Amino acid sequence: MIELQNVTKYYGNFRALDGISFSVAKGEVLGLLGPNGAGKTTAMRILTCFLPATSGRATVAGYDVFEDSIEVRRRLGYLPETPPLYPEMTVKSYLKFIADIREVPSSKQRARLDQVVVRTALGDHLDRVIGTLSKGFRQRVGLAQALLHDPEVLILDEPTVGLDPNQIIEIRGLIQDLAADHTIILSTHILPEVSMTCKRVVIINEGRIVAVDTVENLEGKGGQTTRYKIGLKPVGLDWKNAIEGVPGARIEHETVKGDLVHFDLCLPPEGGYEKVFQAVVAKGHVFVEITPARASLEEVFLRLTRSEENGASEKEVAA
Amino acid sequence: MKILAILRKELQTYFYSPAAYIVFGSFLLIVGYLFWIVLVSSKVANLEPLLYNAAFILLLASPVLTMRLVSEERRSNTIELLLTSPISPVEIVIGKFLACFLLYLILIGLTLQYPAILHAYAQNLDWGPIISGYIGLILLGAAFIAFGMFASSVTENQVISAMITFGGLLLFWIFGWAKLVLDNTLGEVMSRLSLFERYQEFLKGMVDSGNVVFFLIFTITWLFIATRVLESDRWR
Known part of the structure; x- marks a missing residue:
């Protein structure tokens, strides 16, 4: 469903991604794990056609993100790290706007809106102005936005960052719910999130993949x-x-x-x-x-993301 | 229609924010004041001085209307939403342009009360220059907004966007003055690029097709550049 082959991205002279390759099967939930600044957001932005890769190839549902970007965008739901909201709009008018630009046929808009509102529990807040919503609700509106056109693929960039524990549990529950009928890539630097929601994990650090494995195997290596x-x-x-x-x-x-x-x-x-x-x-x-x-998993993560630079000193500590 | 969706959203944003009301209020106040001064001092039923000054006030006001068009999307990261949706930069730019232009038309439309007042009290008012003047004002507005759209697309800072618009438009306004110094082809070319020189001909009652085409090309060019700037995000 999603495939990255040797994707490299430079910002000027800075190499944000260095030959990343991985693939996600249909219906799979993949966790993209790494410390801040590892290149998670860059990888997601390339997949969502927001940024071009410097070299390498990325495809979603068989369409190249550069050549057939519009076909890719039709099939994607994307929640960036900060939910892209217009604070002066009401939740309802915002979602109506999204439905229009995401090409939801007007005959189906009502039904889609109702479904998404139920799923994200926004029912009582449709007439509220987005700017007055709490962070948790904004995140839900952000998710509703990503779901509205019923995309096959969901790309969620740190969906629980900045939320309080109750909200985190809600959002995770929602993601588990969505996993049943979507292909999902989820980025995070919070480990329990991965073990709770993902089957497979790609750990990246400084633009390189340091591990691709199932959660169980990684824990075993721990x-x-x-x-x-x-x-x-x-x-x-x-x-x-x-x-x-x-x-x-x-x-x-x-x-x-x-x-x-x-x-x-x-x-x-x-x-x-x-x-x-x-x-x-x-x-x-x-x-x-x-x-x-x-x-x-914490230990695996720390070991894998630190090992390259601190390899020597860590061995001394271990000894 | 995705263009309509953008248009509707932009209009909503205008009416939710105080900026549009402030521009409307101050513009109408100044134009009303000018109408009174001009009419009482000259005692002639002539709208030319008013339209002449209104254009300059609109030059000052339009950066306020255009500055947030794309800049705000960039600053608040909603540009990420637009560019990852199946909507093209052309549709985004046209939708935003139409919204702002519609607002401008309403603003201009509200000044129609002054020719109406003149019509009510003056015998044989000459409607020709008034109509051509309004046509000029409409074309001028399209040019202002297109340039503002371009300025807004290159920065995420609304203040910088407004300053580029203001500076650029003012330059295009006074290009004609080069003719005073340069008595050659360059001077001629520069004065032909001047928005002000072109607009003045409308005020005299002439709707020259060359001038109409100039304003249309000016508008389309800056909208096209704005589109390319937005597109360039995707291949930079």
Whole structure:
């Protein structure tokens, strides 16, 4: 559905993208991950025909973004990083304008508008002036704009940036919803977002792809330890021995609050959590919390995006 | 119709923002004042001095109407929306031009009260120069707006856009003065490029097809350049 072949982009002498290639299958949700300034927005702008690539080729639904840009634009819904809104318009007149320039036939505009408004939960706000809306609502109007012409492909540039936690959850839910019948590219620098919404991830740093893989595989590559957040109500003081008696098990970040102990349990990659838990329970201690903390995508990300320049120093730290 | 959608949106924006009202208000106030001064001092039912001055006031006012046309889209990143929609720069430019031109026509239309007043009180008012003067004013407006559109397309800063428009139009206005110094072909060419010289002929009651064509070409040229500037975003 979407394909980039060896795409390079220079801004003057600055190389923003350096030979990027990846493809997205129909119906797939791909996460574009990278630190700020990595080239995510540039890649998306090339795909949406806003910017030309300096060299290389990009196609959407079989159409070249440069040669057949209008066909590409017909099939795309795009939410830029700052939602492109006209603050003086009302939500309704704005969406009507979008429907017109996105070539939604006037006979279908009503129905499309109703659907999109339901999906983005904007129903009660249609007559409000966009300039008076909160950031979360603006983001929803931005999404509504991208969905209005029912595009096959959605390109969302950091759709949750700057939102409060509730709004983030709403927008993520909406994206998961959309994933059922759209091909989506989503850029972000927030990792949980990727593991929640995407199947596959492209990690870019300084204009180059450093990894393309599924979320599971990347998490697997992550760390050498498996981590659990543990809350324990110990009887007596020998709970530490029970854990550390199991080979490879370590306790980190230990805190005591009242009669509860909280800590991170670090296990070797081959696991062994059964032994630890059995040993602890056998001594009569009570677990109040066991949370697998596999936040290791963070570690992968940091390792991959830092490795090139800091390769040497990081090895020293590791040693 | 995508051009209509742009036109409608631009008109909405004009009427939501105070700029259009301020331009309308101050223009009508000044023109009304001038009408009174000219009429009472000369005691002649002649609209020429008024139209002569109105053109210059419009030269000052039109940058305010055109400055945000494209600049504001650039500044607020809505240009990204327009250029990633299946709409061509030509449609964007024409839609915006028509919206601003329509506003201009309304503004000019509101001054028709003055010939009407003259008509009511003066015997055998000469309508010829008035009609040709208004034709000139309309063509002049198209030229002003087209140039302003170009100036707006090259910058995301409305103030700079207005200054380019104002400076450029003023230059085209006074090009004719070169004739006073240069008694050669260059002087002649420059005076033929002058918007003011051309407009003056309309005020005298002449609708010269050469002048009409000049204004049309002037308008189309700047609109075309504005279109190319917008397009160039996509291949730069």
